[in-house]
Amino acid sequence: xxxxxxxxxxxxxxxxxxxxxxxxxxxxxxxxxxxxxxxxxxxxxxxxxxxxxxxxxxxxxxxxxxxxxxxxxxxxxxxxxxxxxxxxxxxxxxxxxxxxxxxxxxxxxxxxxxxxxxxxxxxxxxxxxxxxxxxxxxxxxxxxxxxxxxxxxxxxxxxxxxxxxxxxxxxxxxxxxxxxxxxxxxxxxxxxxxxxxxxxxxxxxxxxxxxxxxxxxxxxxxxxxxxxxxxxxxxxxxxxxxxxxxxxxxxxxxxxxxxxxxxxxxxxxxxxxxxxxxxxxxxxxxxxxxxxxxxxxxxxxxxxxxxxxxxxxxxxxxxxxxxxxxxxxxxxxxxxxxxxxxxxxxxxxxxxxxxxxxxxxxxxxxxxxxxxxxxxxxxxxxxxxxxxxxxxxxxxxxxxxxxxxxxxxxxxxxxxxxxxxxxxxxxxxxxxxxxxxxxxxxxxxxxxxxxxxxxxxxxxxxxxxxxxxxxxxxxxxxxxxxxxxxxxxxxxxxxxxxxxxxxxxxxxxxxxxxxxxxxxxxxxxxxxxxxxxxxxxxxxxxxxxxxxxxxxxxxxxxxxxxxxxxxxxxxxxxxxxxxxxxxxxxxxxxxxxxxxxxxxxxxxxxxxxxxxxxxxxxxxxxxxxxxxxxxxxxxxxxxxxxxxxxxxxxxxxxxxxxxxxxxxxxxxxxxxxxxxxxxxxxx
Numbered sequence: 001x002x003x004x005x006x007x008x009x010x011x012x013x014x015x016x017x018x019x020x021x022x023x024x025x026x027x028x029x030x031x032x033x034x035x036x037x038x039x040x041x042x043x044x045x046x047x048x049x050x051x052x053x054x055x056x057x058x059x060x061x062x063x064x065x066x067x068x069x070x071x072x073x074x075x076x077x078x079x080x081x082x083x084x085x086x087x088x089x090x091x092x093x094x095x096x097x098x099x100x101x102x103x104x105x106x107x108x109x110x111x112x113x114x115x116x117x118x119x120x121x122x123x124x125x126x127x128x129x130x131x132x133x134x135x136x137x138x139x140x141x142x143x144x145x146x147x148x149x150x151x152x153x154x155x156x157x158x159x160x161x162x163x164x165x166x167x168x169x170x171x172x173x174x175x176x177x178x179x180x181x182x183x184x185x186x187x188x189x190x191x192x193x194x195x196x197x198x199x200x201x202x203x204x205x206x207x208x209x210x211x212x213x214x215x216x217x218x219x220x221x222x223x224x225x226x227x228x229x230x231x232x233x234x235x236x237x238x239x240x241x242x243x244x245x246x247x248x249x250x251x252x253x254x255x256x257x258x259x260x261x262x263x264x265x266x267x268x269x270x271x272x273x274x275x276x277x278x279x280x281x282x283x284x285x286x287x288x289x290x291x292x293x294x295x296x297x298x299x300x301x302x303x304x305x306x307x308x309x310x311x312x313x314x315x316x317x318x319x320x321x322x323x324x325x326x327x328x329x330x331x332x333x334x335x336x337x338x339x340x341x342x343x344x345x346x347x348x349x350x351x352x353x354x355x356x357x358x359x360x361x362x363x364x365x366x367x368x369x370x371x372x373x374x375x376x377x378x379x380x381x382x383x384x385x386x387x388x389x390x391x392x393x394x395x396x397x398x399x400x401x402x403x404x405x406x407x408x409x410x411x412x413x414x415x416x417x418x419x420x421x422x423x424x425x426x427x428x429x430x431x432x433x434x435x436x437x438x439x440x441x442x443x444x445x446x447x448x449x450x451x452x453x454x455x456x457x458x459x460x461x462x463x464x465x466x467x468x469x470x471x472x473x474x475x476x477x478x479x480x481x482x483x484x485x486x487x488x489x490x491x492x493x494x495x496x497x498x499x500x501x502x503x504x505x506x507x508x509x510x511x512x513x514x515x516x517x518x519x520x521x522x523x524x525x526x527x528x529x530x531x532x533x534x535x536x537x538x539x540x541x542x543x544x545x546x547x548x549x550x551x552x553x554x555x556x557x558x559x560x561x562x563x564x565x566x567x568x569x570x571x572x573x574x575x576x577x578x579x580x581x582x583x584x585x586x587x588x589x590x591x592x593x594x595x596x597x598x599x600x601x602x603x604x605x606x607x608x609x610x611x612x613x614x615x616x617x618x619x620x621x622x623x624x625x626x627x628x629x630x631x632x633x634x635x636x637x638x639x640x641x642x643x644x645x646x647x648x649x650x651x652x653x654x655x656x657x658x659x660x661x662x663x664x665x666x667x668x669x670x671x672x673x674x675x676x677x678x679x680x681x682x683x
Contacts, residue, residue: 022348024361025326029368032346035324038372039317047341047371048091048100054367056343058163058331062118063385063407065336067091067100069343070113070125073364076158076357078111086110088123088134088143091369096382098339098371107134107143112158117165117173120204120414124173126162129153131175133204149204154181160197164220167406168201169228170480171413171450175200178218179236179252185209196254199232199244206452215250215259216242220330221273221291225304226402226439227469228446228476229311229502233270233291240264241289241302241313245538246479246509247545257544260537263313268293270300272331272343278401280338280377290319290340292329294350297322299329299342306469308532309501320372326363334403335371338380344368385411390422397443398436405443413450420453427458438465442473454481463491468500475506479513488514493522497529504529505538512542517553520546521560524567543574551575554583565592573604581605581613585620591630601633606640614641614649622655628664635670642677657683 025031029049036044048067057070069089078084088107091100106123115126122135122143131150134143153162160178168174177183179197187209194200198214199222213230219242221233230244239262242250249256270291277286289302298321302313319340320329328350331343347363349355355362373379383396383404388411396408412419427444430437445462448455459481462474475495482488488510495507504526511523523542526535550571553559561568565587572580584601587593593601605617620626621634641647659671660683675683 022325022361024348024363025324027326027346027366032322032324032327032368033370035322035327036370037321038319041375042319042372043375044320044370044372045098047093047098047369048103049368050366052091052100052103053089053369054365055345055347055363056331056367056369057113057345058115058165059333059341059343059369060117060165061333061336061403061407063411065093065382066118067335067341067369068106068116068118068123069369070116071367072110072112072114075112075364076362079358084109084111086113088113088116088125090141096337098337098373100369104141106136106141107146112161114159114161114163115165115175117167119167119173119410124149124165124204126153126165126175128161129155131162131202149207150185150187150202150209152185153177153183156180156182160218162200164222166222166224167410169224169409169446170477171203171409171446173202173204174212174222175202176216176219176222176232178220179216197250197252199230212246213244213248213250215248215253215256217252218269220271223273223275223289225275225287226277226405227442228473231273231275231289231304231311233273234262235269235271235294237262237269238265238267240267240270240315241291241304241311243311243534245310245505245534246476247512247541248537258537258540260534263311264302264315267315269295272329274332274334274340275402276301276340277334278338278380278403280380281340281374282377288316289313290332292332292342294328294330294345297324297327297329299332306502308530308534309505309538310532310534320370326366334401336380336382336403336407338401340372342370342372344370383407390415390419391426394423394426394444394447397447398440409447409450412447417451417453420448420451423447423451423453438462438467438470441465442470445474445477449477449480454484456481456485459485463495468498468503471495471498471500472502472506475503475510479506479510482510482514489516489518489522493525496522496525499529501530501532501535505535508535508538508542512545515546515549517546517550517559520550520571521562521567524561524570527567527570539570540574543571547575547577551577551579555579569593569601573601576604576608578608578610578613581609582616585613585616591627601637605634606637606644609637609641609647611647611650614638614647615651618649618653618656622658628662628667631659631662632664632666632670635667635674638674639670639677642674648678653678653680654683656680 029046059069072086074084074086090104092102111128113125113127117124125132130148133147135145137145157180160180162177164176166174182195185192188207192209197216199212201212202209216234217236219232220235232242241263248260271294273291276288299319301316301319305312326346326348328345329342330345333341335341346366349362393408393412430440441462465471492507508523511519617634
């Protein structure tokens, strides 16, 4: 551990020294462009640069194809006696030539806005401690209404503030914060807290706020694949792409007993993230993830493949790389034309702590947006979504471009429940004989979810899809709908035994929310099929989430695990609490511990049992009908308790001498060892 810490300190010191010697380059964008290296057939052009914009932090398109920029010239902090005047900018390519020719200052007088998402008549903005909704009510293209949606986000570090806004497939707004931030948010549904890094999930219309997952150091990238699975990148971690299991904890989660690891151990820090899609890019790129290695002046690419209940990620040659010292890609997005857009922070100085905040080389005025296309492939015609009829928008939910799907869903959601009759009609009209009908049904289900319209019949149809990825996506919808479904446990009982492991994972995670004793019994049916580390983690998490419900029911005899005995022993081991000792002893008495579970049971008894509990074990050993195999197993547990915790059973111990008459060498050996550990000198 000490050697690892020294290595980290050495690397940080090296980076700091490199920053100390950083030179300020010529700010000519063309000179920077000539340093770029791209894959064969790709090309890059300057979409926008200063003075149209400065210091872009996050960018997102709106349904009109306009590019919104969170711009902060103030970062990393506001100087004394100065007033911050950071801005939200809108860039437009009005003639379709691939270059911005118009910029609008939608809002100013902000303090380090670190994220934005157009929506609901304006834009949502992370502004230090607040999430704002800025709206243009008079049609002049500038915000004239400012509403604080949420407040109470921490400000301990300005590059860890709330950031990375992204609309989800479910119609919710997802937002990230980083490790040094401690947030305590008052909502109509109670206080919501997140101490450290994680992802928030927020529904503006109802003010529902929850933590989607927690952990990470500085997670500045989050996106969904076409089936709603989440992936995150960490701007200060070192493990590449993260597959996100809802409710899971990752390496920096405060107080986590177990964490999920990432997919690429040893990778550098990444910032921003996008899932590639669409007809303009080569087929082999579709579904890949791109993310920014801002330190190495490059944008990286990963091929994502299914791996059991989770995924694997394989790094491929870079999308773009530069030798220019100020090229700092920090955000990346697919555009309405099928091209890839890169936000270039443009600064020879990065680091937040190794270089003085007031170092004169810190650039506060430049910034670029680069646009990458493929030379011999046709660009996508920009769809006209805002004024399209609902029926046309439903068809766009099946577009080859994920950008178009996302924006069509956004327009429909903003129209509200007035589109529900048309949506119901469209879902009914889907041709069930066409190969793409299952994905169309999923899009219809997601649209109902975004509009808060519960449709059990449609849900069941999606859950019967042939494609396991679609069944898994449908299963996740139950997480929001189960309180209003008549038979959630019956529904989940089938899904937890589904042949696709990710369906089982999603079902297990939902069962962790349903606080009934039988939920854990159903969840652990997943043990009857192959289990990988993602699914096993989900079961462990579910077991602990429901511990206060199922363990008392088990101890009182009100809960009987409906699976085999390995299900119960798994649950008891996962809990890892002294409360599990008595149920374990009862299992042993009934000879219901499978041979492959006995070592784990012994370790659990030894690690958790008190003196009274160890007495129960000793009494079991001394019973006449206890088999030699069981005696050996339990003797080992008592040995471990003595060695590791200096713990031995309460009451007299001399009766163990009856075992010295055993003809089983294993029993005799274990007894002699225990006599020595207990220092029973008379024996």
